[in-house]
Amino acid sequence: MSAMVEVRNVSKVYARGAQQVSVLDGLTLSIASGDFVALMGPSGSGKTTLLNLIGGLDQPTRGEVWVGGTRIDNLSSGALAKWRAAHVGFVFQFYNLMPVLSAIKNVELPLLLTKLGSAERLKRAQVALQLVGLTDRGNHKPKELSGGQEQRVAIARALVSDPQILVCDEPTGDLDRKTADEILTLLQTLNREFGKTIVMVTHDPKAAEYAKYTLHLDKGTLAEQAAA
Amino acid sequence: MSYFGFIWASLWRKKTRAAFTILSLLCAFLLFGLLQSIGAFFTAGADFVGASRLIVQSRVSFTDSLPVRLMPQIERVPGVAAVHHDQWFGGVLGENTQAFAFASNPRTLRVVYPEWVMPEEQWQAFANTRTGAIIGRIIADQYGWKVGDKLPLKSNIFPQKDGSMAWEFDIVGIFDGKDETWQRQTSQIFVNWDYFNEANQFGEGNAGVFVVKLVDVNQADEVAQAIDQLFLNSPDETKTQSEKDFNKGFFAQIGDIGLIVRLILLAVFFTIVILTGNTMAQAVRERIPEMAVLKTLGFSNGQVTALVVAEALLLCLIGGLLGMSLSTLAISGMAKAAPAFFGALAPDPTIWLQAIAAMLLLALVVGLPPALRVARLKIVDALAGR
Ligand SMILES: Nc1ncnc2c1ncn2[C@@H]1O[C@H](COP(=O)(O)OP(=O)(O)OP(=O)(O)O)[C@@H](O)[C@H]1O
Numbered sequence: 354m355s356a357m358v359e360v361r362n363v364s365k366v367y368a369r370g371a372q373q374v375s376v377l378d379g380l381t382l383s384i385a386s387g388d389f390v391a392l393m394g395p396s397g398s399g400k401t402t403l404l405n406l407i408g409g410l411d412q413p414t415r416g417e418v419w420v421g422g423t424r425i426d427n428l429s430s431g432a433l434a435k436w437r438a439a440h441v442g443f444v445f446q447f448y449n450l451m452p453v454l455s456a457i458k459n460v461e462l463p464l465l466l467t468k469l470g471s472a473e474r475l476k477r478a479q480v481a482l483q484l485v486g487l488t489d490r491g492n493h494k495p496k497e498l499s500g501g502q503e504q505r506v507a508i509a510r511a512l513v514s515d516p517q518i519l520v521c522d523e524p525t526g527d528l529d530r531k532t533a534d535e536i537l538t539l540l541q542t543l544n545r546e547f548g549k550t551i552v553m554v555t556h557d558p559k560a561a562e563y564a565k566y567t568l569h570l571d572k573g574t575l576a577e578q579a580a581a
Numbered sequence: 582m583s584y585f586g587f588i589w590a591s592l593w594r595k596k597t598r599a600a601f602t603i604l605s606l607l608c609a610f611l612l613f614g615l616l617q618s619i620g621a622f623f624t625a626g627a628d629f630v631g632a633s634r635l636i637v638q639s640r641v642s643f644t645d646s647l648p649v650r651l652m653p654q655i656e657r658v659p660g661v662a663a664v665h666h667d668q669w670f671g672g673v674l675g676e677n678t679q680a681f682a683f684a685s686n687p688r689t690l691r692v693v694y695p696e697w698v699m700p701e702e703q704w705q706a707f708a709n710t711r712t713g714a715i716i717g718r719i720i721a722d723q724y725g726w727k728v729g730d731k732l733p734l735k736s737n738i739f740p741q742k743d744g745s746m747a748w749e750f751d752i753v754g755i756f757d758g759k760d761e762t763w764q765r766q767t768s769q770i771f772v773n774w775d776y777f778n779e780a781n782q783f784g785e786g787n788a789g790v791f792v793v794k795l796v797d798v799n800q801a802d803e804v805a806q807a808i809d810q811l812f813l814n815s816p817d818e819t820k821t822q823s824e825k826d827f828n829k830g831f832f833a834q835i836g837d838i839g840l841i842v843r844l845i846l847l848a849v850f851f852t853i854v855i856l857t858g859n860t861m862a863q864a865v866r867e868r869i870p871e872m873a874v875l876k877t878l879g880f881s882n883g884q885v886t887a888l889v890v891a892e893a894l895l896l897c898l899i900g901g902l903l904g905m906s907l908s909t910l911a912i913s914g915m916a917k918a919a920p921a922f923f924g925a926l927a928p929d930p931t932i933w934l935q936a937i938a939a940m941l942l943l944a945l946v947v948g949l950p951p952a953l954r955v956a957r958l959k960i961v962d963a964l965a966g967r
């Protein structure tokens with residue numbers, strides 16, 4: 354299978370005041386299309402930094418990032434925004450829904466960036482919400498939903514524009530075991546049934562078991578590659 | 582959901598705050614609409630007449646009456662086409678409603694003011710009826726008076742020979758304005774100067790001011806100088822100016838309304854910029870993570886900037902348009918309730934245009950700074966709460 358993600362010799366250095374903090378150092382990594390990868394490592398090891406580079410939210414200091422055959426590390430911020438809208442779905446630990454919008458409208462939000470008509474947008478949002486099993490909660494505001502439900506809405510929002518890759522930063526970090534398992538099962542289904550490539554950062558070894566394999570990041574380099 | 586739906590929902594994020602901001606915008610634009618209209622009303626008297634006529638008044642004060650015997654001399658000044666005279670009557674209708682009443686020369690009025698339109702036989706009747714008076718359409722409609730009715734007009738300046746302040750005239754004509762602007766001025770009353778002259782207690786021969794119709798409008802300055810020159814060093818020194826300048830001087834007596842209006846509006850807008858600016862800044866500040874999410878989803882810097890400015894615009898338009906609508910209602914209400922005074926007070930489209938321009942400007946001033954802040958936002962930092 355061809356590579357969905359190719360990270361080539363990537364370094365990321367943050368300037369903190371006069372100090373230079375090197376977070377990633379010459380990291381190389383390849384994720385095949387259709388993979389479900391868990392990314393683990395101690396706090397501060399650069400997991401979020403790496404995920405942000407793969408998702409096109411940030412750019413590396415050195416090295417190349419290729420996603421779905423496109424080199425994204427040298428795109429302008431406008432081009433990168435367009436690329437994100439079309440190719441990546443994001444899921445965060447704290448859901449990051451728009452509190453003023455109902456669930457269905459949250460899901461529809463990314464489609465405002467497309468040329469779709471309003472009826473088509475609504476239809477696609479409904480389908481995405483159905484996929485995560487929340488059809489009956491479409492008109493609820495985020496604060497009227499449980500954490501697990503909010504995360505389902507967030508996943509529906511990440512799916513609605515049909516991206517090839519989902520990047521998830523500790524998607525179950527704020528959920529209890531049972532709810533976490535439901536969310537992870539959902540992600541697994543999306544990977545198996547719909548062929549979505551998933552890169553998921555987690556601190557939870559149980560969560561990592563849902564992935565096909567786990568990458569361990571330590572001090573900016575990949576320590577080992579263990580198949581699950 | 583449309584972009585508008587999203588902006589609308591964002592606007593009402595904090596309902597009370599949005600409502601209060603809209604309310605203050607409403608008040609500001611209500612005040613703007615009212616004050617601009619009233620300001621325009623006070624300057625309209627000066628503006629609408631143009632400069633086609635000259636007004637000759639006593640050099641001492643415009644309340645000093647000039648003697649009517651000057652009339653033939655003025656008529657002989659080169660460049661003068663016709664001369665008319667008007668005496669402010671200090672008219673009162675009913676209990677104490679001030680009326681714009683003048684004791685006017687009934688033969689020359691129509692010559693110098695062709696803007697008043699009336700059937701020929703009524704002009705004839707005015708010239709030939711000793712106790713004749715003509716009233717403007719607004720007054721006629723307000724009081725339901727017809728030709729042939731008595732006009733019970735009191736004067737708060739001129740008593741009759743018997744000491745009575747109550748006069749009685751016969752309505753012999755009802756005049757209209759030649760166009761809409763003049764029609765709005767038809768709250769005036771003209772009574773026959775000849776009768777006034779004989780019957781008033783202060784003696785005969787007082788003309789009030791002279792109104793001069795020019796042969797050539799471009800000679801206004803020369804003719805004005807020639808008239809003043811003529812009476813220089815006489816007991817009746819004159820001050821001649823264009824009708825427009827005269828009216829301005831007249832309204833200046835009420836105070837410089839325009840300046841006061843501008844100062845008040847300046848203070849109001851200063852306050853509203855601070856207030857609305859604060860609302861927008863706060864609304865964006867508490868939403869920084871959401872803005873970062875929008876950018877994550879693929880909204881460009883330009884698009885998030887536009888979203889914030891659009892929200893500010895929506896806020897300003899709701900408050901502003903509500904305020905302006907209320908002011909328009911209030912003004913039409915005033916014009917209906919007291920046509921004699923506020924008949925000329927009409928909702929003015931140029932004031933609406935100014936108001937809409939002010940709303941747009943305000944939206945930019947209060948919306949752009951937070952919008953640019955959002956545009957500059959680094960997604961990863963904002964998401965991490967840095
Ligand atoms: N914008 C930034 N400026 C300065 N330092 C940064 C910035 N972003 C990240 N860092 C630093 O880089 C290091 C790695 O951060 P990162 O968020 O990638 O870690 P992480 O592995 O996701 O940790 P955690 O498990 O706690 O989420 C940390 O030391 C962090 O303080």
Ligand SMILES: [Mg+2]
Pocket residue numbers: 400401402522
């Ligand atoms: Mg992290």
